[in-house]
Amino acid sequence: MSPVEALRRYSSICPDWPGFAAALLHPQPVSLRPHPERINATELISLLADAGLPASPADWDASSLRLRPDASPGQHWGYFAGLFQVQEEAAQLPVRLLDPQPGERVLDLCAAPGNKTAQVALAMGNRGLVVANELQSGRLPALRQLVRRLGLRNVLIHRGAGESLPGVTGPYDRVLVDAPCSGEGTWRKYRRHRREVARRIDERERDDLAARQTRLLDRAVRLCRPGGRIVYSTCTYAPEENEAVVDAILRHHGDRLSVETASVEGFAVSEGVKEWAGQRYDPRLARALRIWPGITDTGGFFVVVLHRHGAPGEAMGQSRAEPAHEASQTLPADPATDAVLTRFGIDAACLRGLEAGPDGGRYLHYRVAGQSWPARAQPDAFGLAAIGLQVKPFKPTTALALWLAPAATRNCVALDATQTAAFLRRQPIALDDVKAAKPLDGPGFVLLTHAGHGLGVARLNREGQLESQFPKAWVNPNPGFPVAG
Ligand SMILES: C[S@@+](CC[C@H](N)C(=O)[O-])C[C@H]1O[C@@H](n2cnc3c(N)ncnc32)[C@H](O)[C@@H]1O
Numbered sequence: 001m002s003p004v005e006a007l008r009r010y011s012s013i014c015p016d017w018p019g020f021a022a023a024l025l026h027p028q029p030v031s032l033r034p035h036p037e038r039i040n041a042t043e044l045i046s047l048l049a050d051a052g053l054p055a056s057p058a059d060w061d062a063s064s065l066r067l068r069p070d071a072s073p074g075q076h077w078g079y080f081a082g083l084f085q086v087q088e089e090a091a092q093l094p095v096r097l098l099d100p101q102p103g104e105r106v107l108d109l110c111a112a113p114g115n116k117t118a119q120v121a122l123a124m125g126n127r128g129l130v131v132a133n134e135l136q137s138g139r140l141p142a143l144r145q146l147v148r149r150l151g152l153r154n155v156l157i158h159r160g161a162g163e164s165l166p167g168v169t170g171p172y173d174r175v176l177v178d179a180p181c182s183g184e185g186t187w188r189k190y191r192r193h194r195r196e197v198a199r200r201i202d203e204r205e206r207d208d209l210a211a212r213q214t215r216l217l218d219r220a221v222r223l224c225r226p227g228g229r230i231v232y233s234t235c236t237y238a239p240e241e242n243e244a245v246v247d248a249i250l251r252h253h254g255d256r257l258s259v260e261t262a263s264v265e266g267f268a269v270s271e272g273v274k275e276w277a278g279q280r281y282d283p284r285l286a287r288a289l290r291i292w293p294g295i296t297d298t299g300g301f302f303v304v305v306l307h308r309h310g311a312p313g314e315a316m317g318q319s320r321a322e323p324a325h326e327a328s329q330t331l332p333a334d335p336a337t338d339a340v341l342t343r344f345g346i347d348a349a350c351l352r353g354l355e356a357g358p359d360g361g362r363y364l365h366y367r368v369a370g371q372s373w374p375a376r377a378q379p380d381a382f383g384l385a386a387i388g389l390q391v392k393p394f395k396p397t398t399a400l401a402l403w404l405a406p407a408a409t410r411n412c413v414a415l416d417a418t419q420t421a422a423f424l425r426r427q428p429i430a431l432d433d434v435k436a437a438k439p440l441d442g443p444g445f446v447l448l449t450h451a452g453h454g455l456g457v458a459r460l461n462r463e464g465q466l467e468s469q470f471p472k473a474w475v476n477p478n479p480g481f482p483v484a485g
Pocket residue numbers: 109110111112113114115116117133134135136139160161162163178179180181212
């Protein structure tokens with residue numbers, strides 16, 4: 001069955017069915033967001049243009065860049081350097097509407113692979129706490145890699161079913177439920193789906209999804225503090241997984257919730273539906289937003305914004321003291337940190353507001369100081385794995401280099417475009433060929449930059465070669481890897 005046939009069930013609620021049907025058969029533009037601590041949109045546009053990847057800002061957000069559908073920015077060196085995050089334009093709206101603020105405690109209940117977690121963490125300026133919860137352990141590596149590539153120090157990864165996330169981890173100022181769903185809104189991204197739909201969602205599967213989505217949203221309401229905000233989103237058009245789920249929650253929680261109007265200036269959206277298959281929903285669901293690809297040339301999405309009312313003691317969680325003022329002044333002090341700051345001549349002030357923790361003993365992690373977390377909800381990881389503790393002298397991770405190499409004053413080497421390509425393929429580079437290096441103290445680990453941005457770690461050996469330490473798992477096998485100067 002073709003995608004158009006499979007989605008014909010929505011023809012009565014789609015505001016422009018012919019446009020929608022046509023869009024389904026065409027690939028959608030690629031979108032990305034610059035890392036706000038590493039590069040601005042104008043600089044990134046110019047970097048991408050040099051690599052033959054024209055990009056332009058979206059009307060609704062100058063930091064959302066739109067590229068041609070056939071663009072592959074994930075092969076650009078800047079991707080590995082964590083200069084940007086590739087994220088479908090419609091998928092950027094839930095976090096925009098969640099509106100997380102620096103210093104808050106935010107829960108991303110269904111987090112992997114972590115695109116929205118990253119958007120939240122960066123919007124909060126790497127301050128406060130983002131709890132990224134995910135059920136499937138097989139999806140955690142992508143989440144961990146994202147944290148490392150983007151240098152996130154305020155993310156705590158937790159594995160477990162969102163519907164039973166312990167109350168003692170809360171309460172949260174904001175909760176995002178980007179729920180597991182039938183995913184029909186993502187079909188434009190996948191070539192296979194544009195030709196044929198391999199498998200249609202059956203009624204039973206849809207019911208199971210809706211039941212799980214309802215449990216997740218119910219938990220989100222309980223974990224959110226009074227006065228807090230909850231955003232529920234899916235990448236499907238199905239009212240059973242969207243309005244019907246929120247309708248059930250509104251019935252159940254009554255006066256505890258109000259529905260805010262979800263709109264983003266410059267982004268054409270349509271309102272939520274009030275009726276489907278003989279079922280009438282709470283009329284406030286018209287305040288939800290729906291994104292239809294024929295209108296926006298994006299994927300499809302549904303987003304609703306809820307406001308939580310109630311007395312302060314009502315939410316699940318500990319009564320939380322304001323984080324101590326001194327937390328923002330904390331500096332990690334331990335032998336591994338001292339060794340790394342000294343070797344690379346990095347000012348300790350770069351670590352202000354962070355504390356160090358040896359999660360699992362393999363890496364020293366840097367994470368926001370002063371955040372409480374209950375011992376019984378064992379995290380998968382908290383903060384940024386920055387220093388390998390099993391190699392002596394201590395080994396800086398790629399994540400640390402991407403974040404701090406631009407601040408290094410010694411043992412740091414600037415690579416040109418050809419050398420950068422060699423480094424990313426884990427090929428050795430002769431130090432004699434390198435034009436710009438800060439003072440070098442002899443063999444050992446060095447940090448690398450390209451075009452002023454952190455790039456990674458190499459080991460300078462006694463033969464004067466830089467041995468690439470670029471993570472094997474990140475190596476891009478594509479020989480046509482475009483590297484701009
Ligand atoms: C739509 S995806 C999330 C995408 C993610 N927010 C992002 O922007 O990258 C839904 C995720 O929820 C996870 N999931 C499924 N059931 C869950 C549950 N009961 N609790 C928590 N996560 C769950 C899935 O494994 C999947 O990774």
